[in-house]
Amino acid sequence: MFLENYGFLIVAIVQQALLGMSLWYPLMAGQLSLASIGFYSLGGYIAAIMGTSPAFAAWREALGPALYPVEWLIALAASALLGLAVGIPALRLRGIYLALATIAFVQVLNVVVLVLDVTGGAVGLFGIPQPFESRLGYLWFFGPLLAVMLIFSARLTRTVAGRSFMAIREDELAAQAMGIPTTFEKVRAFVIGCGLAGVVGAMSAPFLNTWNARQSSFDASVACLAYVLIGGARSVWGPLLGAALLVALPEVLRPLKDARLIMNGIVLVVACIYLPQGIAGLLASLRRREAA
Amino acid sequence: MRPFIILLAGLFLANTALAEPVGSPIPVGIAVGQTTNVALFGEEQVNGAKVAEKLLNEKGGVGGTPIRLAFQDTGGDEAGAINAFQNLISRDKVVAIIGPTLSQQAFAANPIANQAKVPVVGPSNTAKGIAQIGEYVSRISAPMTLVAPNALKRALKLNPNVKNVAVVYAQDDAFNVSETGIFQEAIKGMGLNIATIQKTSVKDTDFTTQVTAILGAGVDMVVMSCLAADGGNMVKQLRQLGYEGLIVGGNGFNSPNMYPVCGQECTGVIVAQAYSPKADNAENKAFSAAFKDMFKKDPAQFSAQAYTSVKVVVDALNEVEKSSGKKIAEMDTAELRTALNAAIVSSSYDTPLGEIVLDADGEITQKTFYVSQIKVADDGKTGTMELLPE
Numbered sequence: 001m002f003l004e005n006y007g008f009l010i011v012a013i014v015q016q017a018l019l020g021m022s023l024w025y026p027l028m029a030g031q032l033s034l035a036s037i038g039f040y041s042l043g044g045y046i047a048a049i050m051g052t053s054p055a056f057a058a059w060r061e062a063l064g065p066a067l068y069p070v071e072w073l074i075a076l077a078a079s080a081l082l083g084l085a086v087g088i089p090a091l092r093l094r095g096i097y098l099a100l101a102t103i104a105f106v107q108v109l110n111v112v113v114l115v116l117d118v119t120g121g122a123v124g125l126f127g128i129p130q131p132f133e134s135r136l137g138y139l140w141f142f143g144p145l146l147a148v149m150l151i152f153s154a155r156l157t158r159t160v161a162g163r164s165f166m167a168i169r170e171d172e173l174a175a176q177a178m179g180i181p182t183t184f185e186k187v188r189a190f191v192i193g194c195g196l197a198g199v200v201g202a203m204s205a206p207f208l209n210t211w212n213a214r215q216s217s218f219d220a221s222v223a224c225l226a227y228v229l230i231g232g233a234r235s236v237w238g239p240l241l242g243a244a245l246l247v248a249l250p251e252v253l254r255p256l257k258d259a260r261l262i263m264n265g266i267v268l269v270v271a272c273i274y275l276p277q278g279i280a281g282l283l284a285s286l287r288r289r290e291a292a
Numbered sequence: 293m294r295p296f297i298i299l300l301a302g303l304f305l306a307n308t309a310l311a312e313p314v315g316s317p318i319p320v321g322i323a324v325g326q327t328t329n330v331a332l333f334g335e336e337q338v339n340g341a342k343v344a345e346k347l348l349n350e351k352g353g354v355g356g357t358p359i360r361l362a363f364q365d366t367g368g369d370e371a372g373a374i375n376a377f378q379n380l381i382s383r384d385k386v387v388a389i390i391g392p393t394l395s396q397q398a399f400a401a402n403p404i405a406n407q408a409k410v411p412v413v414g415p416s417n418t419a420k421g422i423a424q425i426g427e428y429v430s431r432i433s434a435p436m437t438l439v440a441p442n443a444l445k446r447a448l449k450l451n452p453n454v455k456n457v458a459v460v461y462a463q464d465d466a467f468n469v470s471e472t473g474i475f476q477e478a479i480k481g482m483g484l485n486i487a488t489i490q491k492t493s494v495k496d497t498d499f500t501t502q503v504t505a506i507l508g509a510g511v512d513m514v515v516m517s518c519l520a521a522d523g524g525n526m527v528k529q530l531r532q533l534g535y536e537g538l539i540v541g542g543n544g545f546n547s548p549n550m551y552p553v554c555g556q557e558c559t560g561v562i563v564a565q566a567y568s569p570k571a572d573n574a575e576n577k578a579f580s581a582a583f584k585d586m587f588k589k590d591p592a593q594f595s596a597q598a599y600t601s602v603k604v605v606v607d608a609l610n611e612v613e614k615s616s617g618k619k620i621a622e623m624d625t626a627e628l629r630t631a632l633n634a635a636i637v638s639s640s641y642d643t644p645l646g647e648i649v650l651d652a653d654g655e656i657t658q659k660t661f662y663v664s665q666i667k668v669a670d671d672g673k674t675g676t677m678e679l680l681p682e
Contacts, residue, residue: 005382008374008404114464123419123466126399135374135404208370210399213464215370251375254364261327 006251007136013240013247014142015204020227020239021149022197027233028162029189030169032095034221035102036197038109039083041216043075043201048125048211049118050074060129068131068141071202079198080191087190091183106216113213124212128205141203146240149196153236165189230271232278241279245271314387314628316621317360318353320605321380323391323401324415324598328368330393332549333594337393337415338363340595343583344602354609357621361602366392370400377401381408387609387620387628388413388636390601395419395466402429409626411633415601416594418467423655428633430654432600432645434566436471436543439661441478443564446663446680447513447540448482450562454513454538456487458506460526461517462544463491468517471542475515487511492526494519499526503533517542524553531557538562545666546593546677555672560665563677567593567645568662570679575603576644591644600643604650608635 003010022036050056050071060067090101113119120126132138156162164185167175176182205211223246231242249267253260275282322341325334341361349358362384364376373392380386381404388411392398398417405412406426414422414431422431448454457479461472479486487509490502503526506514514530516523516539523545530539531554539561546565550558569580569590579599583591591599612631613620620628640649646660664677 005378008371008378012371121466122464122469124396124399126421127425130403133407135378208374208400209403210370210396212396212466214396250367254379257363257365258326260365 003136004134007134009248009251011135011138011142011207013244014139014146015200015207016224016227016247017240017243018142018146018149018200019197019224020231020243021153022193022200023224024153024228024233024239025165025189025193025196026186027228028156028169029165029186030172031091031186031190032099032225033090033102033190033193034099034225035083035086035090035105035190036193036224037216037221038102038106039079039194039197040201040204040220041106041109041113041213042082043079043198043203044205044211044215045113045119045125045201046075046078046198047071047202047205048128051128051206052125053118065131068203068206072199075198075202076195079201080195083191083194084187087187087194088183091186091190103218103221106218106221110213110216120212122213124210124214125205126210128209128211130206130209135207138203138207141207142200145199145203150236150240157236161185161188226268228278230268230275230278232280234277235280235284238278238280241283245279312385312625314385314621314623314625317358318609318620319362319384319386320359320602321384321386321389321391322361322363322598323366323373323376323380323389325368325372325393325397326363326365330366330368333393333416334365336592336594337598339583339587340591340598341390341602343579343586343591343595344599344606346586347578347582347599348603348606354606354620355613357619359602359606359609362386366397366401368394370397373397373401374404377404381405381410385625386410387625387632388605390415390598390605392417395422398422398429399425402426405429409633410629411605411636413601413604413636415597419470423653428629430636430650430656432604432643432648432650432656433597434648434656434658434661436474436564436566438658439564439566439663440471440474440542441481442661443540443562443663444475444478444482444515447538447562451512451538455485456509456511456513457484458488458490458509458511458514459486459517460490460492460502460506460514462494462519462522465494465519465544468494468519468542468544471544472515472517475517475542479515484513492518492522494522496522497525499529502526503529503535506530507533507535512537513540514538515540515542517544519544520547520549521553524550524558527561528554528557540564543593548590548592548675550666551668551675552673554668556668558666558675559668562680563664563666565593565662565664565677566658567596568664568677568679569596570664570677571644571646571660571662573642573644573646575642576646579644596644600641600645600648603643604636604641605632607641608632608639611635611639 026033164180227242232238324337345361364379366373366376395417402425406428412429416433418435462468541563545563637654649657663680668675
């Protein structure tokens with residue numbers, strides 16, 4: 001009963017956490033980017049087109065269920081390449097200008113998608129083939145990816161690359177003075193995020209049954225950023241904790257009817273004021289207090 | 293270990309489909325967008341459904357058993373629609389779902405209901421392919437295939453000398469993109485020349501570029517597929533910059549929200565409508581009177597379509613009760629959902645939209661459409677849509 005009703009929600013939390021994570025990497029290098037949602041959209045379109053277009057009928061026939069991993073790989077490659085192309089010029093910008101440039105990039109992508117025929121215009125693509133009977137089955141897509149990314153993130157913080165990211169975040173000039181190639185590292189952090197967002201998009205198209213230009217709205221960009229900030233931008237677990245709270249809350253509050261979004265807003269405001277380091281920061285300080 | 297096994301067994305038993313009776317009152321689900329920017333339509337749908345609940349229950353509901361509407365907000369996105377559907381299916385245990393508001397949401401959520409074998413009636417989904425999502429999906433919102441050419445014919449009656457036409461459409465809105473396709477085909481079919489095609493966005497407020505291009509093309513009719521706010525603004529700017537020819541608006545213009553946006557400049561705009569509050573049939577008279585009584589204004593198209601959806605479900609429930617000879621409230625939910633779906637399709641219904649027929653796929657054929665002309669009152673904020681004579 002519980003799983004039947006909340007199966008979709010549980011998978012949606014993992015999916016959104018992964019999207020939050022794709023912003024977490026650039027943030028780790030101190031770069032505020034809102035481009036992830038664009039790559040998410042791109043990955044979703046790749047999967048949706050490969051799943052529905054008659055041009056790919058032979059592929060679907062030949063590959064069977066192996067089509068899905070192929071979609072992820074193509075989405076990964078396309079997103080990483082486009083991320084590189086966008087990242088190199090965009091990452092010369094800093095702070096608010098970088099954020100604006102990435103918002104503009106997503107807008108451009110949206111207009112392109114609305115004009116093209118292959119993306120189904122404003123209606124989008126639908127009737128995407130389903131690998132699983134129930135929504136909960138999609139945990140087999142997103143669950144392993146989340147596990148891999150969590151391990152990757154935890155390892156990253158202990159490698160030269162990860163430490164360079166953090167050095168840039170703390171002080172870009174000092175990092176450069178110490179010999180860290182800052183532009184290269186920033187682009188690297190950005191491209192990791194883009195690739196991840198692309199793969200999540202490719203997994204999400206069948207999960208949502210349909211794909212359209214509304215997936216990469218400005219609201220969605222901001223939601224992803226909120227997962228990281230509310231969850232805790234300094235912790236590996238931040239995006240997951242943030243997504244769990246922000247995605248589940250409106251659903252758990254459903255019995256409140258019209259009041260649910262008001263409650264949702266209040267919780268967010270309280271979290272922003274009292275949890276500057278996010279939920280992860282709160283948990284860490286609780287643990288420290290217990291140890292003391 | 294043993295309590296754990298008992299618990300598991302208990303869960304398993306609870307999970308298996310024990311025959312669950314429908315119960316009284318009979319729960320019918322409404323999943324529309326009551327929040328986000330879709331709420332503009334969703335609120336109208338909720339109002340229409342509430343009138344249906346009151347009016348149809350007063351008429352005896354289903355063989356004396358009343359219906360109860362269960363509302364779940366879908367918000368404006370696809371995930372919200374899926375969540376709302378899941379809640380209606382497994383928690384509210386509804387016999388059928390009416391919703392969601394947008395076609396894109398329908399493509400996401402309807403397959404879930406179809407898999408769970410719960411009938412869905414789309415109150416406002418007009419995109420191609422909705423009724424084909426599955427066996428359990430039908431819709432009562434017709435694409436504009438018939439009304440668009442009709443509106444053009446009426447416009448030509450007002451000015452038979454029209455030769456050159458400008459087409460405008462909001463390219464980021466699914467409904468308007470499909471509607472403009474129908475308009476453009478009809479224009480060509482009537483031997484008129486499309487002098488220019490201008491694309492807009494439903495978020496635009498400034499249309500100087502498009503208006504200049506239209507004025508430069510020297511057209512004598514502008515055919516617009518936009519929503520109320522953007523369309524209203526564009527009509528205003530067309531008139532203010534000196535355009536004097538005919539303006540034909542699509543179904544997006546069929547909303548009282550047009551009047552305050554463009555004021556007097558809207559007067560004379562011809563509107564293709566899937567529903568008119570002035571429609572002359574008994575169902576509509578009863579519905580609009582009850583609606584006016586409850587909300588002190590004329591019903592909008594979205595309200596009439598929501599009412600129609602509830603009526604289709606209630607009529608089909610009555611049909612099931614009559615043909616099976618069993619009380620609906622005592623029937624098993626899963627069994628009833630299947631029987632109900634079979635009764636919904638391949639039937640005709642008397643509704644405020646006029647007579648409608650659902651085919652075996654659940655696709656609608658609407659017999660009557662309406663073409664009206666906007667008349668804005670002197671205050672520039674209110675107005676009416678006067679039906680144009682045949």
